[in-house]
Amino acid sequence: MTTNLSRRPGPGQIRRRSVAVAAATAVTVDTPAEPGRPIVVSTRDANVDLATWLGDNRDQLRALLHDRGAVLFQGFGVSGAEELERLVLAVSPEAMNYVYGSTPRSREMRQVYTSTEYPADQTIPQHNELAYARNWPMRLWFLSHRAAETGGATPVADSRRVYERIPAEVRDRFAEQGVMYLRNYGAGLDLSWQQTFETEDPAEVERFCAESGIEYTWLPDGRLRTTQVAQGVVRHPVTGETCWFNQAHLFHTSSLPAEVRGTLLDSLDPLDLPRNALYGDGTPIEDEVIAGIHAAFEAETVAEPWRDGDVMLIDNVLVSHGRQPYTGPRKVLVAMAEPGSADLPGASGR
Structure with a gap:
């Protein structure tokens, strides 16, 4: 069964409504008529401090x-990891680490990281951060410290409509x-367990698991294999x-390139695959379902x-994100x- 979602406006039908939030701060909110596009909060006043506005x-x-x-913030001139952390702390008690991550990143400072460090010519598909785990961040903050020459957007998709x-x-x-997630770390095929769990201590890994x-x-050979059954759908707690x-x-x-998938399946036992996803009862998910x-x-x-200095805040349950190729x-x-x-309370989708 496919649900008909023919609510998208056609070409030329997209309209924005602009509402002044506070005239004194010269901050406006633009809500695109097209479903799924981020709300844009912007200013032309260089004296407006975004962290202060967020707190107020x-x-x-x-x-x-x-x-x-x-929500996409534009015109506030945000730059650097310290400023991004200041925005996070203006509305949240604390930022979170990226322990049990699945993609390569570098830590800029404390809990601020680079976005996924994949080659520029590759697309990163839509995903909700850490949705393969039983615990995840509800809020994600992105700062465009330097926009690409071409491409490189961070697309979003409404998880409700998906x-x-x-x-x-x-x-x-x-x-x-x-969903049951199988992961084998290291051996040149995936992140090492040291990268994933941000520790060199096996006891710390065991405690986290x-x-x-x-499991x-x-x-x-010192490598690590984990399996975990996590949620397939979630009801937003608010x-x-x-x-x-x-x-x-x-x-x-x-989801792997056909030649890579063929090589892995021919050379490895199913339990030794770098990653795989199964139904929660351990049976294979059909290719056509994926x-x-x-x-x-x-x-x-x-x-x-993206433009230099743009900031985007997303609700990690309501919206997924990805990355376009860039130059x-x-x-x-x-x-x-x-x-x-x-x-x-209220979050379980079962």
Whole structure:
């Protein structure tokens, strides 16, 4: 079953409504008519301090975020990791680490990281951060420290609308069973466990796994294998809306280039694959199901080009994100905040 979502306006139909938030601060809010596009908060006054505005308008910011799931700030001249951290702390008690991450990043300072460091010619598909885990950040902050010459946008997709596009029988199975994630770390095929868990101490890894419901096995060559069953869908703890929330489409072997997948499947035991995603009961997810998930994300993805100093705040449950290929130097910083989990009241999608 495919849900008809023909609500998108056609060419020339997109309109923006501009509402003054506070004339004294010369800050305006633009809400695009096209579904899924981030709300834009902007100023032309170089004296407006974004951290101060955020602190003074927490309730309004929360309302904007729960409406569209993403808010783009422009014209505030934000630059550098320290300024990004200051924005995070203006509205959240603390930033979070990227422990149990699945992509390469560099730490800029404390809990501020670079965005995923994949080659510039590659697309990073839509995903909700740490949706393969049972705990995740509810808020993601992105700062365009240096915009690319071409491309390099951070597209977003509304997880509520993605959920609606996926056939009911697939949604129901993911909601009931969740997703089992298999990971084998290191050996030149994936991040090492030291990178993933941000420690050199195996005891720290074991402690984290025990607290997070992750099963682990130390292999004879010192490598690590983990499996974890996590949620397939989540009900937002504030809005109550059901959202597609997992990374099965990124971990599943069908998402690899055909020649890479063939080589891995021919040379490795299924348990030794760098990554794979299965239904929560351990049975394989069909390739056509994963293809349908990719198609649902693609249909809902929208992108705004970065400019130097732009900041985007997203609700990590309501909205997924990705990265377009790019040319020229590009640097986007990321900070995560406000822990969430399917154990929060109202959050479980089952």
